[in-house]
Amino acid sequence: MKFEEKLKKKRSEEIWNEYCGFLDLNISEYMGMQKRLMEEQLFLWGNSELGKRLLKGRRIHSIEELRESFPLTTYEDYADVLLQKQSSMLPGDPIIWIQTTWEGGKHPVKVAPYTQSMLNTYKNNVLACMILSTSTEKKKFDVKATDTFLYGLAPLPYATGLFPRALHDEVSIEFLPPVEEAERLSFSERNKKGFKLGMSKGIDYFFGLGSVAYFVSQTLSKMTSGSSGKKGSSIVSLSPRILLRYLKAKRICKREGRALMPKDIFDLKGFMVAGTDNHCYKDELEELWGVRPMELFAGTEPSCIGTETWTREGMYFFPDTCFYEFIPESEMLKNMEDKAYQPKTYLMDEVQPGEKYEIVISVLKGGAFMRYRVGDVYRCMGLENSEDQTKIPRFQYIDRVSDVIDIAGFTRITESAIQTVVDLSGLDIAGWFASKEYNENKKPLMHVYVELAADSLASQAVGKEILKEHLTVYFKYVDHDYKDLKMILGMDPLQITILKCGTLAEYENRYKKKIRKINPSTYEIKELLQLQTSRYAVQKEGIRYE
Template sequence: MTFNAKLKKKQYKEIWEEYCGFLDMDIQAYMQMQHRLMDEQLKIWMNSGLGQQLLANKRIDSVEAFRREMPFTQYEDYADYLLQKRDDLLPAPAVLWIQTTWEGGCNPIKRAPYTKGMLDAFSHNLLAAFVLSRTTEKGVFHMSSFETVLHGFAPMPYLTGLIPLVMSDETSLELVPSAKVAESLSFSEKNKLGFKLGLSSGIDYFFSMGSVAYHISKSIGAMSSKKSGKSSGSKLPIRVILKVLRANARCKKENRELLPKDLYNLKSFICAGTDNARYKDALEQMWGVRPLEIFMGTEPTCLGTETWNRDGMYFFPDACFYEFIPESEMLKSFADEAYIPKSYLMDQVIVGEKYELVITNFKGGAFARYRVGDVYRCVGLSSIHDDTKIPRFEFIDRIPTVIDIAGFTRITEKSIQRAIDLSQLSIVDWFAAKEFNEEGHPYLHFYAEISKDSIASHAISAQVVKDHLTIYFKYIDHDYEDLKKILGMDPLLVTIVRCGTFRNFTLKTGAIMQRINPPSYDISAFLNSQNTQYAYDLREEVSHG
């Protein structure tokens, strides 16, 4: 029986137990499920060509032995097999392949196989998130069999392309606009059509990346003003025109801008992607509904969800086997590639600790002890408010060696260096950090030291560096270009430091500045080192316009 059939029969208790029953588990029951599914996965994974390659033909008979013998992996360990779609090496047949960005400018894409069991789990857990987004207290939710979903999904072969498939198989939820229509439209056209259709049909759910939702929500006022004008009035029903006019008049009287909540009576808001915490408050103010955050990834599938209290995400016990590398161990492994970091299981995490996530796919998936590249903080081992007895987490960011801006980029040292090399700028040394503006939104801050000759000859400035790097970032990384095209944001800020600053920092601290996301205290010490005898300031000779 489908989800929708159960909903029509008002089998609310059965729906809750099937989709959200994991919230009733204690940690012992949770770990029992983790180990049972891991035992099943090991039996097929060890006998696959991929498993034999990665385990070097070792035979293991338990989860404990697997964690001892199997090294941590990254996508490089799978690339030769998965990029070629080597089905013959997989633990179970791939029903379809999902694609995403790997490392912008250096390694364009990653591919991940999805088995029938993985798709079933993805569908099940996504529907659990939909239920929880409409839950008011444990076991109590309000959904009807036919509702509308405004969406900002990328189509297949991206992971979000699975969402319309899940909806069509299990529910009567109507996408606005439909997936078929959306495929033929640009991002801007899809948004305009979705909001226009939503004015007539209503919008029950809004499902998008937080950064995307923020950008398009900010544009609703302008779009609605145009829709109420004479040029477009004939294309909208009279009742819709009146609705828009009344909302505009009310906002004018209250001396404020038009907000989405003035036009739409949203019942549920779901956000996926990174940096959602930076947009939640603003989105709640604009829509009148606080977003429920879920986490999905190409390799780990649909991983976790918040509940009705919006106070931390719970990892689904049937998506993956979870291991957690403490932040201190993670940093040691980045400083020394030969170092093998310690990892802990779900029943060993500590409140307040940050962890790099490691997953092993269930249901015949390919990835084993895979370092996803995401960092979470454990915010509780139980919750009085949710009446739960399992850990919950908040997403912090990507690992420190990667700069992710609003879920659109995977900027690394290699990709920045490639852009510098292509630009042929006279950059002596540099580092880059993810920082946040006054609104709390992320951007890429690039600090550069330029050769004395280039500064003295007025051949280069911060604006020149920015213009060159922007061109080459867009050339080598299409996701970076989307930040401007889709979100309307310029993510790059360039600061040129005094000549000798990098040398002086090393003399004072005995360390070389970390290229990507150095600690904030290092950045502070670095900038302070400009004001010393070792730093030669030629910037006054340069006109920055």
């Protein structure tokens, strides 16, 4: 029975129990499901050619044995098989391959296979996300087959493109614009067409990266208020219901002396955001739409793995998508210092409130990835929650792992990518490091600290604006996702500070260590910047320092 038929024939409580029942599990029941599914996956994976290759001829008979003897993996371990799409080597037959950026400047793309069983699980879990996005309390939700959905998603082959395809098989929710049309349109064209249709039909749901949802919401605000230069151009296409709301909202906004917002016109039922940096946008999105966005987590390799509930107080991981392990922060730091070190992992029933963890997944239902480091860090917020009556851990998404700078869910900038940009620029740069930081509006940026060579002719004249302009050209060339930040979101994420010549060497001499190239601690950056005024730093006439 399709979800749409269930909405007609089943009681709300039955539907809730089917899709959101995992929230009623205690930790023992949750781990029982995890281990049963993992044992099935271990059998499939261990007997596949991919599994045999990675196990190097060994036979693994239990989850405990796997965790003791099989090391954690990264995409490099799978690349030769997956990039050539060698389906015969995999534990399950792929129905579709999903694509994303691997590492800008070094590896163009990575792909991940999805089996039919994985797609079935994905479908059930995105329906759970829809239910929860409209819920106000346990077993209370508002989903109808006649609802409309503003299309704010990247199309296939990206992972978010699966979302509307999965819903299409289950319920007649109308996407604005229709999926097949939306996939042919540019980002700007999709926004304009979706908004035009929304003004006629109304908008019930909105889902996108937090940064994209914020940009689209601001665009809608400008268009509805007439600040786009086309005031009243959409009035003729408004439905009577929307027209009445529009005229009433205009009067209220004029009286209150503020711009029109989407919440003044649309009565959004469900609002979902994914990706990184959502904490930078949630408050403003709630103000614009009148609904607090519900955060969920999905990725190319893990699929859709986690969702918040009506409380918006942390994400719960679906027990049937992946088998989860967690690297505690102390082990992450050891591994950063020694790349050969194999960090210890904890299971879901071993995590502790307040602690930060890097997540490790084994994809269930015939997936390719085993003990795979996705590259995302979470904080455990609690083991139980009386407000939503759960007895399983919940998590807050923190960011990518510290050796990656991800801006607004678009970039994966690494040390090698920045070094490539520096090399291509031709500038005589003696040293650099980069940090993800936030501007005065609490929006993310990449702050690159640069030291020019003391004897360089360029160092006599190069200021930070010239350096920024020069490096930006090469960041766009090396990383196409970086280019999309400006093209799609209008963001300029690069900030430059020019260090006095000799600062990096003095830091190393004084503290007997080199500063981390990517995301050094705030304390380390403060230590280094204090050297700017020390007698050891050589000042070169003509350089404009900060």
